[in-house]
Amino acid sequence: MSSTSFTDLLAFSGVDCYEEDKDFHGGIYPDRTGSGLPKFKMAQPSLLPISQSFAFSDLLDSPLLLSSSHSLISPTTGAFPFQGNHSDSPWQLQSQTQPSNASSAFPDTYCVQDLHKKKDPVPREFAAHSLGSDRQVKVPSYMVSRNSNDGYGWRKYGQKQVKKSENPRSYFKCTYPNCVSKKIVETASDGQITEIIYKGGHNHPKPEFTKRPSGSTSSSANARRMFNPSSVVSETHDQSESSSISFDYSDLEQKSFESEYFEIDEEEEQPEIKRLKTEGG
DNA sequence: AAGCTTTGACCTATA
């Protein structure tokens, strides 16, 4: 099975679209920088090409998904407003904080759970932890690349067995110079990724083919290829993996995603999709 | 040789 997955996009998109030092222009983002209460950045999603006919799969592929989902999600219903048939979707968005004031107009935590799964993919401890702690978007792990390869270079700098989870956490830093982006990957004993938490945004474009990982097709382009909804279908039947991806928006960065998102190599896209469907099946 | 993972120790935040 390919190491690339739809989730490459998520990982990629969630943190790749914002620039650390820029004020947001796309929504209200909580930013925890020392104070007990989340600090929010005010912004306007002017650059986000949200379509009314936004398909969920599009969303998944889009850098908008996570970075701008704050703007798209109803803080009261937790629904994807762009997805009218979300009730038929295997997805459910959960807002885990209630907007009590202007500074919390958006929930601290977003949770997208895979309703196809009978068991709760997200440990309750984690959900509790997430609440008011990190702004996270959790998506089923079948959206997570098997090797967590989201197109960026990551270097593991630590591993820890945490109490709140029976699975060890691995800590990764982006290898790009001066990039402070980090991610925490929780892996089950059988090697399945049960949770990914992204912290901080990349202050650089995703590396483009300069180092194609051997034995893996993962790359930003590959990630973008996953865009095809058909890939979602094939992927959504994979329940061998579990759980979630979480994004910490405290440090997201706004990037010109057009340069990333609109340069899909169509020549490669189709074969890749075929391959993914084959491998996925 | 460079870059990566591993792993115990250390640091910091929180209750």
Added chain:
DNA sequence: TTATAGGTCAAAGCT
């Protein structure tokens, strides 16, 4: 103030 847990550092070893 102290104990605990989570996160990070950095040396050693590996590829």
